[in-house]
Amino acid sequence: MHENSLENDENDVQDHKVKLRNETIVALEKLKSEIMRNDTEPLLTLFTTWNNSPVKNAVHNITLRNWMTLRPYVVPVIFLYDNLTKQAGGGIPILKYMYIDVMRLFKSTFYAYSNADILFTDTLIYTLFSLKEYMKHISMPILVVGKRHNVNFLTMSEGLSWKSITQVAQMRGKLFNGFAEDYFITTPEYPWRDIAEVVIGRPAYDNWLVYRSRKLQVNVIDSTNTILAVHQTTGSGNYEGHKQTNSNYNHNLLVKLYKFIKYKTGFIECIEKYTDYKNEILLVKTRIVEKQCTV
The missing domain is CATH 1.20.5 (Single alpha-helices involved in coiled-coils or other helix-helix interfaces)
Structure with missing residues (x-):
């Protein structure tokens, strides 16, 4: 019995x-x-930009095709470098103005900058659909970030469908460290106008942005468990930003503005709130983080 x-x-x-x-x-x-x-408005306006590079053309083509599969829930936007008037550090786009411009041109529940070599699946749609309901019960803006899975030399056929991306991430992907954040999903109320003029594609801006958001008591959420983000790793490796010209631009700017930056408090592991599923229901849970994560 x-x-x-x-x-x-x-x-x-x-x-x-x-x-x-x-x-x-x-x-x-x-x-x-x-x-x-x-x-009604789409869930997300997802934007990025890239330099014309023969080495990266294949990667960008895969990204573009992948992002198009997320429509109509997601509106993909590609900024051309020539049209980005707000630049610094030798012609590098300033992140805050990309958000300000895209929010002026498009209406959606969420807005996100992502690096141009990141692929998503329907897990992005399901997570944002659930977070849209979660937003009804909170007052502060949201910032959603997460870890990525690195996949070496992903092919066009592997990147064509959500199913194949999921399979290749499971078979060949490696979950990367929590200090690397490649996408930043925010609500329209996020205080972008008050954010420092950090540039994309260079170290420090990602950890500082998470740290600063936590300091401002924004609802920072780690979505690693529910959003699959796949990084297309090429021969340049997984630390490309460190090899670029003006790689210290963001750090030098932030030290000038704030003197001392607690970058480690902007690691994924320091985020108290995170998404996870329980019986097919996506929940925003809270965890205890280490004392060194205190902002």
């Missing part, structure tokens, strides 16, 4: 999971129709 009772309980849990999954699929289809009819 006891074994039968346990089996029935497990079946009930599975039935509940299937029901919740189906309800989410139906809700997303409804949202899709509303977006396509212009009855």
Whole structure:
């Protein structure tokens, strides 16, 4: 009798999971129709930029094709370097003005800059769909970041579908360190106008941005468990920003402004809130972080 009772309980849990999954699929289809009819805004405006580089052309083509598969929930935007008027450090785009410009031109629930070599799957859509509901219960802006999976020399065929990206991440991907943050998902209320003029593609801006957001009591959330972000690693390796010209630009700017920067408090491991699933429901949970994470 006891074994039968346990089996029935497990079946009930599975039935509940299937029901919740189906309800989410139906809700997303409804949202899709509303977006396509212009009855509601997309979930995310996802933007990036890149220099023309023969070495990186294949990577950027894969990224562009991948981001297009996220439509209509996600609006992909590519900034051309020639059209970026706010630059520093020898012609490098300033992050805050990219957000300000894209929010002026596009309407969506969330906005995100991502490095141009990062691929996403439908896990991005599911996470943001759930966070949209979470936003109803909080007052402060949101910043969502997460760790990436590095995959060496990902091919076009491997990057064509969400399924193949997931498979290659499981088979060949390696979860990278928490000091590397490659995408920054924010709500429109995020105080970009008050953020220092750090540039993209150079060290320090990512950890400082997370640190600064935590200092400002923004709702910083680690989405590593629920958003698969795949980095297309090439022969340049996983530390390209450190090899670029003016690699110390952000650090020098921030030290000039703030004297001392607690970069480690901007690592993923120092973020108290994180997303995870329980019985097909995405939850924002809270964890205890080390004392050295105090801002």
